[in-house]
Amino acid sequence: xxxxxxxxxxxxxxxxxxxxxxxxxxxANDLSNEIMSPFxxxxxxxxCPSPEAIALRNEIxxxxxxxxxxxxxxxxxxxxxxxxxxxxxxxxxxxxxxxLLPAAALVxxxxxSVFLLRRWTRAAASDDVEDVLAPxxxxxxxxxxxxxxxxx
Amino acid sequence: MNLGGLGRPxxxxxLVFASxxxxxxxxxxxxxxxxxxxxxxxxxxxxxxFVAIATISLLTAFFSHDFSLAYVANYSxxxxxxxxxxxxxxxxxxxxxxxxxxxLTVFSAIxxxxxxxxxxxxxxxxxxxxxxxxxxxxxxxxxxxxxPFTRLASxxxxxxxxxxxxxxxxxxxxxxxxYTGFVGFSVPFAFAMGALLSRRTDSTWFTFTRRWTxxxxxxxxxxxxxxxxxxxTELGWGGYWAWDPVENxxxxxxxxxxxxxxxxxxxxxxxxxxxWNLTLILLTYVLAVFGTFLTRSGLLSSIHTFTEGPIGKWxxxxxxxxxxxxxxxxxxxxxxxxxxxxxxxxxxxxxxxLINNVLFVAAAFAVLWGTLYPxxxxxxxxxxxxxxxxFFDRVFIPLGLALVGLAGLGPLISWRRMQPHAxxxxxxxxxxxxxxxxxxxxxxxxxxxxxxxxxALCAFxxxxxxxxxxxxxxVHRSRDGLGLLAALGRTLTRNRRRYGGxxxxxxxxxxxxxxxxAAFKTERHAEVAPGGALRIAGYELMYEKLDRDATPExxxxxxxxxxxxxxxxxxxxxxxxxFHTAQKQWQSEVAIRSTPIEDLYVVIxxxxxxxxxxxxxxxxxxxxxxxxxxxxxxxxxxxxxxxxAPAPVPADVRRRVREVAVATR
Numbered sequence: 001x002x003x004x005x006x007x008x009x010x011x012x013x014x015x016x017x018x019x020x021x022x023x024x025x026x027x028a029n030d031l032s033n034e035i036m037s038p039f040x041x042x043x044x045x046x047x048c049p050s051p052e053a054i055a056l057r058n059e060i061x062x063x064x065x066x067x068x069x070x071x072x073x074x075x076x077x078x079x080x081x082x083x084x085x086x087x088x089x090x091x092x093x094x095x096x097x098x099x100l101l102p103a104a105a106l107v108x109x110x111x112x113s114v115f116l117l118r119r120w121t122r123a124a125a126s127d128d129v130e131d132v133l134a135p136x137x138x139x140x141x142x143x144x145x146x147x148x149x150x151x152x
Numbered sequence: 153m154n155l156g157g158l159g160r161p162x163x164x165x166x167l168v169f170a171s172x173x174x175x176x177x178x179x180x181x182x183x184x185x186x187x188x189x190x191x192x193x194x195x196x197x198x199x200x201x202f203v204a205i206a207t208i209s210l211l212t213a214f215f216s217h218d219f220s221l222a223y224v225a226n227y228s229x230x231x232x233x234x235x236x237x238x239x240x241x242x243x244x245x246x247x248x249x250x251x252x253x254x255x256l257t258v259f260s261a262i263x264x265x266x267x268x269x270x271x272x273x274x275x276x277x278x279x280x281x282x283x284x285x286x287x288x289x290x291x292x293x294x295x296x297x298x299x300p301f302t303r304l305a306s307x308x309x310x311x312x313x314x315x316x317x318x319x320x321x322x323x324x325x326x327x328x329x330x331y332t333g334f335v336g337f338s339v340p341f342a343f344a345m346g347a348l349l350s351r352r353t354d355s356t357w358f359t360f361t362r363r364w365t366x367x368x369x370x371x372x373x374x375x376x377x378x379x380x381x382x383x384x385t386e387l388g389w390g391g392y393w394a395w396d397p398v399e400n401x402x403x404x405x406x407x408x409x410x411x412x413x414x415x416x417x418x419x420x421x422x423x424x425x426x427x428w429n430l431t432l433i434l435l436t437y438v439l440a441v442f443g444t445f446l447t448r449s450g451l452l453s454s455i456h457t458f459t460e461g462p463i464g465k466w467x468x469x470x471x472x473x474x475x476x477x478x479x480x481x482x483x484x485x486x487x488x489x490x491x492x493x494x495x496x497x498x499x500x501x502x503x504x505x506l507i508n509n510v511l512f513v514a515a516a517f518a519v520l521w522g523t524l525y526p527x528x529x530x531x532x533x534x535x536x537x538x539x540x541x542x543f544f545d546r547v548f549i550p551l552g553l554a555l556v557g558l559a560g561l562g563p564l565i566s567w568r569r570m571q572p573h574a575x576x577x578x579x580x581x582x583x584x585x586x587x588x589x590x591x592x593x594x595x596x597x598x599x600x601x602x603x604x605x606x607x608a609l610c611a612f613x614x615x616x617x618x619x620x621x622x623x624x625x626x627v628h629r630s631r632d633g634l635g636l637l638a639a640l641g642r643t644l645t646r647n648r649r650r651y652g653g654x655x656x657x658x659x660x661x662x663x664x665x666x667x668x669x670a671a672f673k674t675e676r677h678a679e680v681a682p683g684g685a686l687r688i689a690g691y692e693l694m695y696e697k698l699d700r701d702a703t704p705e706x707x708x709x710x711x712x713x714x715x716x717x718x719x720x721x722x723x724x725x726x727x728x729x730x731f732h733t734a735q736k737q738w739q740s741e742v743a744i745r746s747t748p749i750e751d752l753y754v755v756i757x758x759x760x761x762x763x764x765x766x767x768x769x770x771x772x773x774x775x776x777x778x779x780x781x782x783x784x785x786x787x788x789x790x791x792x793x794x795x796x797a798p799a800p801v802p803a804d805v806r807r808r809v810r811e812v813a814v815a816t817r
Contacts, residue, residue, distance in 0.1 A: 022676075029675045036538045042396060044540055047389040049740070054757055054766065057677065087540030089525070094535035098525045102518035102547050109510040117503055120424075120495035146574050149623075 024064035031070060032057050034088065038081045156213030156221055159206045159301040163250075166202035166257070167291035169195045173284035181277035181350065189277035193264050196284050199291070200257035207254045210247065210300055214240055219311050222302045223247055229313035229734045231704040235324060240314050242327045245463065246300035251328070252444070253290040255335040259364075260287065263339045267360060272352050279346030286338055289470050297463045313734030316706075322382030329375030330402055334440040336368025337405065341437035344430050348481045353488050358416055358429065363793060365416075365433075369409045370789035376402050377663075377782040388740045388755035390675060390770035392778070395544040400523045401443030404516050408436040411512035418505050421567065426489045427482060428509070434478040439516070441471055446523075497569035504562040511558065515551040522547065549602070553609055556664055559657045560613030563620045585615035606668050614661045617654045624651070648795035655788030662781030669750070669774025681764040689771040691752055692716040693725070698763045706739075707731040709759050715745060715752060727767075729756045751775045 029046065037048035038056075045053055063073050077085050089095025173195035180189030210223070214237040219225040227240040227247065242248040260283035267276055294300065317323075340361035347357035358365075379399065380392035393399060412432040418425045445467035482489075495502055522539045529537045564578040589611035590604055598604060624643035628634050634642060644651045676688040686693045694714040701708040708730050715723040725743035732739055745752040753770040760766075 025676060026674070034542050036540050043394060047387070047391065047394055049388060049757065051758065054677070061677075082536075084536050084538050087538060088542035088546065089529070089537045089539055094529045094533040095537055097529065097532075098522060098537075098539055098543060099547075101521050102514065105517050105521075106510070106514040106551070109514050110507075113506050113510050116493075117495060117498055117506060120493045121498055124494040124496050142571055146571070146577075149574075 025061050027064045027070065028057060028060040031060060031064075031073060035074075035077060035085050036087045038085060044087050154212050154216035154218050155205075155209035156216075156218045156224075156301070157209070159209040159213070159221075160299070162202045162206035162209065163291065163294045163299075163301070166199045166206065166253075167288065167295050169199035169202060170257070170284050170287040170291050173199060174281060174288055177277050177281035177284055181274060181281060184274065186273035186277065189273065189280055190268075192277070192280050192284065193261075193268075196257065196264070196280060196287065197261040199284075199287060200254075200261040203250070203254045203257045203291075206294075206301075207241070207250055210250065211237065211241060217311070219309075220303050220307045221300075222304050223300045225304060225308050225311045227311070227314055229311040229705075231734065232311075232314055233319070233705075235321075236314055236319050239318050239323045239327075242331070243314050243318050243323075246294070246298045246302075248327070248331075249290060249293055249298050249463075250300050252331055252335060253287065253294060255331055256283075256290060256338055257287050259335060259339055260284075260342070263343075263361075263364060267343075270360065271356060272350065274350035275343070275346050275352040275357065277346075278349040279342050281349075282342040282345045283338065286342070293463055293466055297466065310734070313705075313732070316730075316732045316735060316737060316739040317386055320382060320386050322378055322385065326375055326378040326382050329371045329378060331375075333368050333370075333372025333375055333402075334405065334443060336364060336371060337409065337433070337437045337440050339364040339368070340433050344433045345478060345481060348430065348485050351485065351488060353426065353485065355420070355423075358419065362416070365409065365413065366789065366793055369406070369413060370786070370793070372402065372406050372409065373789070374782065374786055376406060377778070377785075381779060384775070385742055385744065388742050388757070388768070390673065390753050390755075390768070390772060391670070392775075395522075395541045397446055397523050398443065400519050400544075401439075401446045404519050404523075405436045405439040405443065407512050407516035407519070408432055408439060411509045411516075412436060414505050414512075415509050418502055422494075422502060424491045424493050424502075426491050427486065430482050430489070431479075432509075432513075434475070434482070435516075438471060438475045438478070439520075441467065441474065445471060499565065499570045499572065499575060501562065501565050501567045504558060504565050508555065508558050508562065511551055511555050515548060515555075518547045518551065519544065552664075553606055556606075556613055556661065557609045559660060560609070560616035563654065564616055581619055582612045582616040586612035600671060603668060603671050606664065610661050610664055610668070614658060617657050617661075620654055621651070644791070645795075648792050652788045652792035652795075655791060656785050659781045659783070659785030659788060662777045662784055664781075666774050666776070666778030666781060669772060669777070672773045674771045675768070676770075677766070677768045679760075679764055680767050681762070684764075686767055686769055688752075688769045689750075690717060691769075691771065693752075693754065693767070693769060695765060695767070698759070698765070704733075706733060709756075711756055711765055713743070713754060725752070725754050727754045727756045729759055729765075746776050748776050748780075749773065 032046040033044055035045050037043055037045040037050070037053050039050045039052040040048040045057060060073060063076075083090075089098045091099045173192045176192030176195060177189050180186060180192055210221075213221050213224050214228050215234075217224070217228070217230055223244060223246050224240075227244045228237060232240065240247065242251045260280075264276060264280050264283065267279065271279070340358070343357040343361045347353050376399075379402070383394070384390075384392040409432075412429060415425050415432060416429055419429050445464060497503075522543050525539045526537055529535055560582055564582070565575065586608040590608045593604055593607050598607070621640060621643060624646075625636065625639040628639035628642045629636070632639070632642070674689040676686060678686045680686050680693075680695045682695055682697060684695050686695075692715075694716060696712040696714055699708075699710045699712070701710065708728055710726055710728045713725045713727070714721055715725055723745050725745060727743040728741035730739050730741060731737070740755050740757065742753060742755045744754075750771050750773040753772055755768050756765045757768055758766040
């Protein structure tokens with residue numbers, strides 16, 4: 001049993017740097033999707049094929065494996081390359097409008113359509129065409145129609 | 153045979169004929185003389201013939217290496233492979249505008265010739281005028297700032313060659329399909345404007361243009377997917393969509409056109425949404441042209457800027473005229489467009505369609521806003537910002553997922569009115585399927601809430617759509633005594649638009665499943681010496697050897713990687729990194745091992761002199777389903793279009809019906 005624990009610990013120690021590195025690389029890949037490449041116009045660091053971009057991606061992997069946090073790395077990159085490096089504008093200051101307007105447009109669109117739908121439903125209800133069926137008959141027709149449609 | 157000399161006179165004549173067409177059509181429309189407008193139609197057809205001659209002459213100049221033409225010298229070389237001479241036609245700004253104009257004039261000629269049978273002469277005349285007007289704009293560009301037939305003072309011995317990125321089979325089909333989509337929307341747009349101008353705003357314009365719209369939309373859809381496939385196999389970053397401004401520019405008209413395809417059904421069934429449909433087709437067309445403007449203006453930096461040129465400033469007034477003019481005409485005709493808007497119940501298919509439209513248009517707006525925001529922010533606040541993929545992902549994905557859910561919900565709700573208990577009953581099956589999908593995902597260890605929601609919605613919608621097929625077939629089985637397949641076949645063919653539409657929805661679900669896979673991608677980067685290996689997600693990539701080779705076009709450096717899994721060899725991959733001599737440019741060729749479960753994607757970003765390779769490897773789960781889903785979508789579209797054309801009542805029949813009606817009054 002002791003031998004097993006010893007063996008497992010040794011294996012863990014051997015694999016630790018590799019797994020830590022893999023974890024750092026995953027974090028770096030994730031981060032490189034969040035920043036624009038300072039080396040190619042208009043693409044994220046993750047997409048950028050230039051050698052400088054590869055070097056910067058490797059550097060970010062190193063930073064993560066040295067235990068730096070994502071926030072630390074982000075602010076370091078922002079200091080070095082300016083706010084244009086952020087691939088999504090911050091939800092504050094000059095970047096706020098980017099986020100607010102689509103949300104506002106959606107809310108306005110939904111509000112308008114709810115308003116119109118209610119208006120059209122009321123208009124239909126107040127139309128002078130009366131329901132030729134009494135409520136009880138209407139219920140019966142509805143239920144027979146439902147039965148005809150069959151079980152879903 | 154080199155017909156390059158015919159090019160310039162041909163585009164000059166094409167402009168002359170398009171201008172004549174415009175004048176005659178407007179004159180015919182104002183004077184209400186259909187014979188004058190008919191001459192205008194013929195003039196526009198002649199214009200198409202001359203644009204075709206110009207295009208053929210440019211192609212022959214490519215094939216005969218006539219480097220006295222600047223365009224041929226800039227975009228081809230003696231070593232360029234034959235098929236890519238076609239790619240070179242749309243590889244640069246002038247040529248792509250020529251190709252655009254070819255499609256425009258040919259589509260115009262076909263559409264207005266077919267419309268003669270049924271359209272009122274006034275509607276025809278104004279439609280010809282709009283199409284001729286658009287053609288004049290593009291032909292002016294081809295005759296002045298974007299002349300593809302400019303001659304060089306001194307003729308080079310060889311051309312500069314085509315950008316290696318464009319030398320890919322995908323580039324033979326992706327741009328023509330996108331252009332077919334963009335230009336195809338000119339037809340419904342022109343008929344819509346023609347209907348407004350001639351005050352013939354009854355349903356004929358959209359009944360006739362329904363198939364054109366579907367055709368353009370299908371071409372654009374497939375073109376967009378092929379663009380993604382091209383990016384995936386050529387650009388070497390393991391992805392297929394980057395929310396690049398030009399990708400967005402193709403996606404925005406797709407979103408509004410998709411909204412239109414749905415909302416036009418309401419106009420057909422309920423005579424509602426007339427103004428809204430006109431606005432949507434106007435927006436779709438303006439956004440389609442806006443896409444070209446973005447690519448050509450260099451306003452935003454993009455991977456697509458290889459065709460950037462000085463004509464951006466020509467597009468702005470044209471776009472403004474289309475948008476403002478179009479809106480002004482719609483507003484001026486509001487009286488005749490008043491619909492009798494009535495809705496029996498909030499719980500109805502009509503409501504679902506309206507919500508669908510809100511979501512699509514909001515999505516189009518979000519994409520437009522994100523694309524333009526860097527400019528807006530710089531002008532208003534002076535701050536330079538970039539808006540990249542994370543923004544679009546966060547804003548678009550919730551809307552997209554809501555639309556996926558709605559694609560399942562819509563078919564379950566009946567037209568006009570649905571009783572809540574019937575609705576609850578029809579929801580049961582799809583909801584159970586969604587819940588089972590969530591449970592299964594939790595069991596296999598998926599914990600991300602966003603991914604779980606996406607999976608549940610896909611399962612819900614797939615189940616709802618399949619149950620619609622089952623319900624339809626059941627009726628035919630019990631009523632007509634058909635076997636399972638025959639019943640399904642009859643269900644499909646009895647209502648092609650409806651069931652073809654459901655097939656398209658199933659394709660979308662498969663594509664979204666492919667997108668979900670991206671949440672689980674793995675990426676590794678390493679320097680590997682020959683004999684070494686790179687490990688990624690259970691695979692071992694053994695770098696066996698490096699081969700060098702050369703063709704007249706490029707020096708080829710090809711690596712051989714053995715793909716191993718659990719110690720067993722399961723395949724071989726051959727990524728390359730090549731030096732294109734004409735362009736003095738390095739280009740990586742990706743190697744992909746694609747399966748329904750996951751893609752193993754390998755790209756070499758550099759070779760060291762000792763043969764070590766800088767390798768980037770990706771494991772992309774489920775990407776395969778994107779291309780399969782696109783195939784399913786395409787089959788649904790073809791199925792709808794293969795059906796009999798909706799027959800608008802011919803003009804003479806309608807006139808006779810009116811006469812009889814008057815006589816019997």
